[in-house]
Amino acid sequence: MSLTVRTRVPAHRRRPSRAVVDEVLARTAVIMLWALLLGFYVIVEPTKMFQSATVHSIFASQQPLVFIALAALTTFVVGEFDLSVAGILGLAATLVPVLSVTHGLSVPLSCLIALAAGVTVGAFNGFIVVVLGVDGFIVTLGSASLLLGVALWASDSVPVAGLDPAFGNIALTEFLGLPLSFYYGVAIALAFAYILAFTAMGRHMVFVGANRDVARLAGVRVDRIRFMSYVVSASIASIGGILVAAALGGFDASSAGTYLLPALSAVFLGTAVVQPGRFNPLGTMVGVYFLATGILGLQLMGAGGWVVNVFYGLALVLAVSVASVVARRRKSS
Amino acid sequence: MSATQQISTAPRLKIVGLSKTFGRTKVLDQVDLEVAPGEIHALVGANGSGKSTLVKVIAGYHTPDRGARLLLDGAEMAFPVGHGNPASVGICVVHQDLGLVGHLSVLENVSVGREHPSSVLRLLDRRREENQARKLMERLGVSLDLRTTVESLAPEERAVVAIARALRTEQPGSGLVVLDETTRALSRDAAESFYRALRKGLSDGSSVLLVAHSLPEVMAVSDRVSVIRDGTMVANGVPTPQLSERAIAKLMLGRETAIEVRAHAPTTPSTGAIQVRGLSVSPGNSLDLTIGRGEILGLTGKAGSPWERMPYAIAGVERPRSGQLQIDGSILDLARSSIRTLLANGVALVPERRDTHGVAAGLSIKDNITLPRLRERGRPWYAGLRWQLQEAQAAVDVLGVRPGDLRMPVGKLSGGNRQKVLLGKWLMNAPRLLVLHEPTQGVDAAARVDLLQAVMSAADAGTSVLFASSDVNDLSAACRRVVVVHDDGPSEELLSSDPDSIVESVYRQVARGGAA
Numbered sequence: 001m002s003l004t005v006r007t008r009v010p011a012h013r014r015r016p017s018r019a020v021v022d023e024v025l026a027r028t029a030v031i032m033l034w035a036l037l038l039g040f041y042v043i044v045e046p047t048k049m050f051q052s053a054t055v056h057s058i059f060a061s062q063q064p065l066v067f068i069a070l071a072a073l074t075t076f077v078v079g080e081f082d083l084s085v086a087g088i089l090g091l092a093a094t095l096v097p098v099l100s101v102t103h104g105l106s107v108p109l110s111c112l113i114a115l116a117a118g119v120t121v122g123a124f125n126g127f128i129v130v131v132l133g134v135d136g137f138i139v140t141l142g143s144a145s146l147l148l149g150v151a152l153w154a155s156d157s158v159p160v161a162g163l164d165p166a167f168g169n170i171a172l173t174e175f176l177g178l179p180l181s182f183y184y185g186v187a188i189a190l191a192f193a194y195i196l197a198f199t200a201m202g203r204h205m206v207f208v209g210a211n212r213d214v215a216r217l218a219g220v221r222v223d224r225i226r227f228m229s230y231v232v233s234a235s236i237a238s239i240g241g242i243l244v245a246a247a248l249g250g251f252d253a254s255s256a257g258t259y260l261l262p263a264l265s266a267v268f269l270g271t272a273v274v275q276p277g278r279f280n281p282l283g284t285m286v287g288v289y290f291l292a293t294g295i296l297g298l299q300l301m302g303a304g305g306w307v308v309n310v311f312y313g314l315a316l317v318l319a320v321s322v323a324s325v326v327a328r329r330r331k332s333s
Numbered sequence: 334m335s336a337t338q339q340i341s342t343a344p345r346l347k348i349v350g351l352s353k354t355f356g357r358t359k360v361l362d363q364v365d366l367e368v369a370p371g372e373i374h375a376l377v378g379a380n381g382s383g384k385s386t387l388v389k390v391i392a393g394y395h396t397p398d399r400g401a402r403l404l405l406d407g408a409e410m411a412f413p414v415g416h417g418n419p420a421s422v423g424i425c426v427v428h429q430d431l432g433l434v435g436h437l438s439v440l441e442n443v444s445v446g447r448e449h450p451s452s453v454l455r456l457l458d459r460r461r462e463e464n465q466a467r468k469l470m471e472r473l474g475v476s477l478d479l480r481t482t483v484e485s486l487a488p489e490e491r492a493v494v495a496i497a498r499a500l501r502t503e504q505p506g507s508g509l510v511v512l513d514e515t516t517r518a519l520s521r522d523a524a525e526s527f528y529r530a531l532r533k534g535l536s537d538g539s540s541v542l543l544v545a546h547s548l549p550e551v552m553a554v555s556d557r558v559s560v561i562r563d564g565t566m567v568a569n570g571v572p573t574p575q576l577s578e579r580a581i582a583k584l585m586l587g588r589e590t591a592i593e594v595r596a597h598a599p600t601t602p603s604t605g606a607i608q609v610r611g612l613s614v615s616p617g618n619s620l621d622l623t624i625g626r627g628e629i630l631g632l633t634g635k636a637g638s639p640w641e642r643m644p645y646a647i648a649g650v651e652r653p654r655s656g657q658l659q660i661d662g663s664i665l666d667l668a669r670s671s672i673r674t675l676l677a678n679g680v681a682l683v684p685e686r687r688d689t690h691g692v693a694a695g696l697s698i699k700d701n702i703t704l705p706r707l708r709e710r711g712r713p714w715y716a717g718l719r720w721q722l723q724e725a726q727a728a729v730d731v732l733g734v735r736p737g738d739l740r741m742p743v744g745k746l747s748g749g750n751r752q753k754v755l756l757g758k759w760l761m762n763a764p765r766l767l768v769l770h771e772p773t774q775g776v777d778a779a780a781r782v783d784l785l786q787a788v789m790s791a792a793d794a795g796t797s798v799l800f801a802s803s804d805v806n807d808l809s810a811a812c813r814r815v816v817v818v819h820d821d822g823p824s825e826e827l828l829s830s831d832p833d834s835i836v837e838s839v840y841r842q843v844a845r846g847g848a849a
Contacts (some may be wrong), residue, residue, distance in 0.1 A: 200707035200716045207704060210693035217650060217690055218705040218758075219676040277695060327695065 067240020090256025122234025
């Protein structure tokens, strides 16, 4: 066979087809499910669901989840795994009232120290995982326990309260009916989404997560990105912790761990939205508020406290299953 | 075992009409194979020929497509063979890694997995184990102390222990031993003494299916040879004396897909040449190369030898023992340079392992193609979209990627089209030196033509290309000069693009051996 000049078919254009419909369905499935859920609750509990307090509580009360989910997402995007994010949020949220109320430091200084502590923990995780090459799952599971212990020790195992109410304004001041802390979460998610979609750094992160060797061979600084993901993740969690402390006027160190599971559910659920098969910030936000709606509705219907555990646990299993099925279908036809 | 009692003329192993399909790819197509009692039957084939899949079917790991038959001593076997435990039907597979436990003794390794009838009888049983192991060693004609640990043995002795364990469950004169690249780690002398032991152990009628890379070894020890290529048997049980290494190599690689030879390639290094000096990836191995501007220099050697690491050493992916790269007036120490340094100096690598090192399957064609240039072509806070679309479209058009939907995940493309995306990614980098390793492996004939043509156009435009491949047809189509790297002597430069002379040079080395 000798070389022949190839006749070139013009660039392939696809007409809207079943595939496009499938794609749209896939991208919006969770959002539609959310709408269904809302509709269901509205029918069952019309009076309670329509109150503005309900809407307010769905969107205003999820700050710890939002920040923990976005922090975890930062590591997931690059193929790492950080289970200590709730612990870091808890540490920061505990340090702020402990330092300013118990030890009399100024509030800004307390916040700075809380942030520095969080970043240090992130760097510690990153060092062990990336430089020493230890499995991130195990390392951060260990850090999570370690951080809970430190937070309990710092607060003498009792909830600390009494933060300056004026400080609470940075989180609680309302704008268009919702507190500022809601907008902070949205802003971080939007910035994160922009970075992933439109900057070289973001694309490099996505490639490190998708295939480390491909990224390395293309000259991407893989280890630096992996290390930084732990540091940035810890920073987001610490900022979240400071805002949570501000909003509550204090913090109960022992409560931090309860946020981890629902935050992870939201992150995995988010892979079924907006960009199916990928960890993405906007999907994560949808995931957080989807779960919040579910829980609140159940509680309005009079379910007991146990329903929270059942719902979040079930949601995590379902979300991970959906995420892996979607990812598999995307990778190969 | 009952088979020994019957005096049977049935072949030890008979495979009829075996096909195996993965997804949409047919890896094996109506394969037949017959291994006679007491013979050493060699199975050879290039990477991606379907050889390993066939071995995995015989080892009970894969179930073949409907309609396949596999008979052992005339008895029809159900799939998967031996329900995934081939030893239960008399097939013993010895893998390349031998599967021995280093810190345990020879006796323990030979006897591992035997069930003790009871702990009371264990003492008695131990004596029986020792006797059996001693008999096995006698059968193989070796004298090993059963109490020494396996890690203190020489490599060939370890291989013998693995064989002894494989033969443990066999009655003399029955069974089939599959040696899957078992001798790959052995030196030539070690392999010889190993095969002496094997011959002796099998002289009473056990059969061996020898899966080997080394053609001299196949010539030296096998009775018959079967060659598999592109999923079909192109030679079925040909008596070894009727063959030569060259004949086998030709059968393995095929001849019918010759491509038109590049007409106007410069044959001598000209100005702006790129030089590789003293590149050494293993002890006693050093290579100098000069690649002219616009030249496609071929690099080849025996499969599985250290030369396969050279492309990676030149691209900074692997650190060589030593080596220098002279490119556009800069001199780079390859033992110290990173991937990023070499990329910055205009070196681009198309690695052999397309799906693990070449492209990210879950990401789109556009994202894969533009990855290496995001930083320099965009602004820090906006990577830009238009140039990405233009560049990806250009690569898709030049190489004929189909379907050409830039947003499609690369994993949904065929192997040939994934390879095109990978080559396109680096061609768009406008490299000074393009290093290719097995650039047409596992692609269809049409994609191969597209890929080679794209490489030639890049060279015509002034890129220097190092074309590392074990596919002689590709080398002869694309290169005027081919450097053949030998493990045991200096490398050899061929100025001819004739596939036969390349094959001859690659496989000449063992005969030449110490003389060089």
